Amino acid sequence: MNDELTQPDPVAEITNLRVEIDGRAIVDGVDLRVLPGKVTALVGASGSGKTTTGLALLGEYPPGARVTGDVRAPAGVGYVPQHPAAVLNPARRVSALLYDIARDRVRHLHRRERKAAARAHVLRALADAQLPDGEALLGRYPHQLSGGQQQRVVLAQALLLGARVIVADEPTTGQDALTKSRIVDELSAVAAQGIAVVLLSHDLDVVRALADDVLVMRAGQVVESGPPERLWVAPRHEWTRRLLDAQAPVAKDETVSDDAGTLLRVQDLTARHRDGSRGATVAVRVPELTLRAGECLAVVGRSGSGKTTLARCLAGLHRDHSGEIRLDGRALPRSLRQRDREQLAAVQYVFQDARSAFDEYRPVLAQVARTAVRLRGVDERTARAEALTTLTRLGLPEELAGRHPARLSGGELQRAALARALLAHPRVLICDEITSGLDTVTRRGILDVLAGLLRDRDDLSLVLITHDLDTARLAHRIAVLDAGELVEQGPAEQVLSEPRHPFTVSLTETTARLAAGT
């Protein structure tokens, strides 16, 4: 074991950590060695205990937790949370947020030299956090930065503190492929400076690209660990295999008969967002888009490309647009307030954030059943029975369906949201990024449900809004949006294998690069 000897000393170490809440272990017997300059990844579905383990390095535990085991970590451990906006004071400029920390580091200098030295510290930290044009950002407020920039500002704060270990919690969740690859670059640059990075993620592409050592967690325990090369080729534990399988493409129904009629046609659609009292910016412009019966259409684009606005126009949730949306040749009213029961039922919408799309005060089952009552005029009891059947088929048994939304997981709620829309017997089902906040295994479950729906219901057409090309593979046709313009559309295979528009090319290339693990 010559290899062991040449390894540097770990900067932080966790031995036999056990965290218990109300007698239930959420982390059980975890060992973790964090080496300088290396990326250690904790992988697992949500609720597997990876965040609890990561936060243990900061000395933070959930309230009411009983902790046993040994955690040794240096004083400076930086934490980059999943939602960086939450830790940046919205009322202060970036410069203030960074100078506050830098000031402590120049205290030993003479008063007159401090300001310049602090500035140098701040600029170097920004550059190290992959924000080379940091000077321009200093004058802005956190809400004027993109999510990726906010994340890097938090990283710069950690670097300014002189952190030797950085814990990054789900840094790529919900990001598109281009942003993801930038985050990968940013974290590997940090590791290259000799800082240890602990990556908590369920995004296996990113883990494979970045990690030097991977720990697979399940239900609070490390089930397998090793370098990613070995794990990917020869997973030993059954759970690791399941995680990896979840990445494989979903089997899809290939047959949409060519004579299938046009179900939904969008013509000359221009949607606007109003800015304050006057003036409006064009959010999305679509000259023509059609959806055939029984077809699955994926609308792909980065965040801010206008894909959600397009979907909301179709569903009648965004009124401020010109142009026409025709269902079966009949124009749909712009606002869903003007749509009649039949039109409402025909076009249904599933929201990205399932948790905020449910009424938190009523059981899920009751809410799901209301669709059938309101849109199809079914009586209360039949609706309830029907809701239960649909929920069970989508993988939500009665025991879970009777609960309030707060007591269901994100994946379970998304299934309930699908059931709620399906009870209307829709002809067009619009799914807005419904898998983006979920871990790989849960996401795979939802995608399988969608594929099953396409197979079983010939009259159902799907519109998948996504930033993720892997999800888009489920579709028969793909439309690509960039900065509000429809830049490409065509059969899925063609768009994915021989993209024509430069934007699509860069999107497919980045996805391929991430998947290849470089």
Next chain:
Amino acid sequence: MLGGVVIGVPLVLALLGPLFAGEPDPRGMSFALGDGHWLGTDFVGRDVWQQVLHGGRPVVLTALAATALAYAVAVPLGLLSALTHRRWLEELLMRPLDVLLAVPSLLLILLVASVFEPGAVGLALLVAVVNIPDAARIVRAAAAEVAARPAVEALRMQGETWWRMAVGYVGRATLRTLAADAGVRLTGVLYLVATAAFLGVGVAPDAADWAVMVDRNRTGLAVQPWAVVVPALLIVALTTGSNLLFDAALDKRSTQKERRP
């Protein structure tokens, strides 16, 4: 529990007090202590304990009625303007209230009182009216945040009725804010009723009324503090108790909801 006791004392006194008060004694000396009066006498020589027993009902009833009335108008107004997408309707509902908001409430009460000379019912109505504008604004602000949630859009997608959306969900979700506001508002209303009574609106200047007692007996505070302290404490207990009670009810709800399996 504590809230219940704190609010129970003034409520029981206010509602049942007049039954036990009995016939008024002959008047004695002003601001005297002892002499068969447990809490001494007030500024015109009446027994303070009897006044306390009699004086709760008008204050409590007027304040409660005014608060309830204010919300009865403000909640529908606020919900309607938060949930509509028609800007003109929102303006139509809220702008007139802003005008009312600009006039100091006491001035408005005095102005109307000088013309109509209202009784207790009139006073409750007046106090309710001056409380509607800011109550409606708070309802609208709280409801607007909830109305922007995807849950409301999801309800619209389900073709849900306005009533279910507005009352069943938006109203329910704003309850916490409203409860906090109601606690503060009840205190404000009590103060306003008391001040109006002090200025002779709605009640006779020597009426048996906790608020009037505090105001009238202030002059003898150094000689006979009970005539001020007891009714003042009862008013404080009423407001604190209602706040505690609201808090307890909401806490219980939220812990039930947030507990996960």
